[in-house]
Every structure is written in structure tokens, then in C-alpha cells.
Amino acid sequence: MRQLTPEGQQIINQLAQKYNFSPDAVFSLLQSVINGNGSMAQFNHPEFGGSGQWMRGGMIMLGDMFNNNLKNSVGGLCQELSNLIANQPDLIQTGNFQSQNQGSQQQGNYSGNQQQQNGSGANGPVSLFVPPPAGSSGNWWPAGLQFPTSTGAQNNVRYAYFANIQRLAIEANGHVTLYDTLDHQIGGFSQQQSGGSSITFTSQYGVVDVNNLPVISIDNVPVQSSSQPDQxxxxxxxxxxxxxxxxxxxxxxxxxxxxxxxxxxxxxxxxxxxxxxxxxxxx
Missing domain, CATH: 1.20.5 (Single alpha-helices involved in coiled-coils or other helix-helix interfaces)
Structure with missing residues (x-):
């Protein structure tokens, strides 16, 4: 998980105070909005009534479905976070999971201290996150995998598919797992929101659970397995x-x-x- 800069933490704290949420809840929602490419978010946090979904344009669903005050607060916070990351470099990803919706980016227009709230300073946009170390590509997938065929994210899970070398990297719960895609010709990914939020993809063999693929490594540590799925x-x-x-x-x-x-x-x-x-x- 990327580390916030002092300026980024200050913005998170101000939004938390404005909407009466904890900084932890706001940061969690920020990650969900980033994973939704700034246009949607699927989240699960007790301060937001459990699981919920937001899409830019006004659509919001919460587990506490009749709490209109909470809906207004979460919806307003999501919109501000969406506007905030529109000014941030390298936070919008290409590709998508099935439910991801990409849209036009909007310029932030926040009340209060304008320079801090919209992520801009006198010398340009304030960076929310600490940049990667010098010499690092900043990619979250394993080293040596440089050019993914497609990438996407949803609900705090993201993937990078490398068709040419038959590899699939998935980051979930803070861990990156690298899979061998065998001879699958992958055409799309989706994430089930029930039953453990498992990830599936479609290929010439139909719908396949990612867990049926051989695991190459977890967090860059090779995994030795004597049993491989029979194609x-x-x-x-x-x-x-x-x-x-x-x-x-x-x-x-x-x-x-x-x-x-x-x-x-x-x-x-x-x-x-x-x-x-x-x-x-x-x-």
C-alpha cells in the first residue's frame, strides 16, 4: 500500500473532519475510488454502513439503505476524492473489470483552504503519495513484467495480464500473486461480490476461476507445486x-x-x- 505524503495526510484529515469520518475510513475510501479509476468505488467499511457502491453522477448504494444522511456524506466524500485524484499523476489505470466505468475527469472545486483541498499548491498539484524509490518503475506487479496487455481494478483488487508470456498478476489484501495462464486466451475479468469475492475470467474454455490457475509466486517468492491443473x-x-x-x-x-x-x-x-x-x- 502506498504511503501518503504529509500534504496528502493533511488533506485526508481535513476531509475526515469535514464529513465526520475517521482518517482511516477516508483513506480506505480513497483507495476504492482510485481502484475505480475515479469514476466509481466499491467499498466495505463499518463507518459507511458496511459494503456499498458509488458511481460518479449521483448513484450510491449503502448497506444502511435508509440512512439518507449517511448517503449524502459518503456521496459527497466520494465526489471530492474523485476530483482530488483527477489532479494526481499515475493514479488512473487503463483496462477494467466488468463493472468498472470510466468517465471524463473533473477539476476539483473544494471549499475551505483551496490550495490544500484540491491538491494544488503554488508550484502545481500536491502529491498525495510518496513517490517510488529512485530506479523503481513504480509498478505494483513483479519485477521483469514491464508491458501488461491490460490492467484493471475493482473493490481493492487489481490485476495486470501479460498475454505474450502467459502471466497474470493479481494484487489483493496487500499481496501480489503471479499466475500461469496456460493456453487460456483471456477476454475479460470479473469479480464476484459474494462467495469470497473470487475473481473469474472468460477464455475459450468458458468462465474460469483464477484459483484454478497454477501459482508462480506470491509476493515475489516462488511457489513450488507438484500438482498443476490439467488443461x-x-x-x-x-x-x-x-x-x-x-x-x-x-x-x-x-x-x-x-x-x-x-x-x-x-x-x-x-x-x-x-x-x-x-x-x-x-x-
Missing amino acids: TFYSANNAVNTQSSSQEADIFAAIEKLAGLKDKGILTENEYNAKKSELLGRL
């Missing part, structure tokens, strides 16, 4: 899913035909129900 699993699993979907469609079509025969008086109600139960039992 035939994906093709076989995809074939089974396709066959299952086709069978379900045939069963439902047969039930519709039976219903038509019952309506015409060809089948009695009991005969229809018995046959329907038999067909549903095959699902």
Missing part, C-alpha cells in the same frame, strides 16, 4: 456444461409440448403431472 479439465468441463444445457432445453421443450396436449384434452391432468415430474427428475 483437458477445462475443455472437458466446457463440453459437459454444453451437453447439460442442451439436455435441460430438451426437457423444458418436452414439458411445453405436454402442456399443449393437456390443454387440447389429449392428456388428463394426472397424466400430465406424472410425465412432468418424470422429466424434471432428469435435471
Whole structure:
């Protein structure tokens, strides 16, 4: 996690005082807005009523859905943080998770001390975060992976996909995991907000959980594993899913035909129900 500059910490403290939240809550929301490219945020913090979502333009959903005062405070804070990072270099990422929405950047217009609140000083924008050490690229993914095919972030999780070398880096909970993508031709990523917030991607084998990929390293420490996912699993699993979907469609079509025969008086109600139960039992 990047470290705030003294000026950045001062801005966070001022926003916390303005909206009556703790600096920790404001900083947590700042990370969520950054991960949403300044146009959206998905967050989970007790001071915000638990989990929630904000999108620039006025859309906000909170776990405490009937607390309008809290909605106004969180919405106003998100908008100010969005305006704030618009003045910051290298905070807006390219690429997206499925639910990420990119939009035009807006100039901050804060009340109070203008130079401090909009992140600008006499010599230009005030940097929120301490810059990376000299000689460092500033990239969060493992060293040696310089040119990702796509990057994106959502809900405090971000990814970088390197198609040419079949690698996928994911940062979650402060740890960076590097995966081998095998022969997957990845077309998109998404994050489930339930069931452990697992990350999935789509490839020629359908929807695949990232946890099914071999792990290369965690926080740059190599991981040795004797068991690697068998690639035939994906093709076989995809074939089974396709066959299952086709069978379900045939069963439902047969039930519709039976219903038509019952309506015409060809089948009695009991005969229809018995046959329907038999067909549903095959699902």
C-alpha cells in the first residue's frame, strides 16, 4: 500500500473532519475510488454502513439503505476524492473489470483552504503519495513484467495480464500473486461480490476461476507445486456444461409440448403431472 505524503495526510484529515469520518475510513475510501479509476468505488467499511457502491453522477448504494444522511456524506466524500485524484499523476489505470466505468475527469472545486483541498499548491498539484524509490518503475506487479496487455481494478483488487508470456498478476489484501495462464486466451475479468469475492475470467474454455490457475509466486517468492491443473479439465468441463444445457432445453421443450396436449384434452391432468415430474427428475 502506498504511503501518503504529509500534504496528502493533511488533506485526508481535513476531509475526515469535514464529513465526520475517521482518517482511516477516508483513506480506505480513497483507495476504492482510485481502484475505480475515479469514476466509481466499491467499498466495505463499518463507518459507511458496511459494503456499498458509488458511481460518479449521483448513484450510491449503502448497506444502511435508509440512512439518507449517511448517503449524502459518503456521496459527497466520494465526489471530492474523485476530483482530488483527477489532479494526481499515475493514479488512473487503463483496462477494467466488468463493472468498472470510466468517465471524463473533473477539476476539483473544494471549499475551505483551496490550495490544500484540491491538491494544488503554488508550484502545481500536491502529491498525495510518496513517490517510488529512485530506479523503481513504480509498478505494483513483479519485477521483469514491464508491458501488461491490460490492467484493471475493482473493490481493492487489481490485476495486470501479460498475454505474450502467459502471466497474470493479481494484487489483493496487500499481496501480489503471479499466475500461469496456460493456453487460456483471456477476454475479460470479473469479480464476484459474494462467495469470497473470487475473481473469474472468460477464455475459450468458458468462465474460469483464477484459483484454478497454477501459482508462480506470491509476493515475489516462488511457489513450488507438484500438482498443476490439467488443461483437458477445462475443455472437458466446457463440453459437459454444453451437453447439460442442451439436455435441460430438451426437457423444458418436452414439458411445453405436454402442456399443449393437456390443454387440447389429449392428456388428463394426472397424466400430465406424472410425465412432468418424470422429466424434471432428469435435471
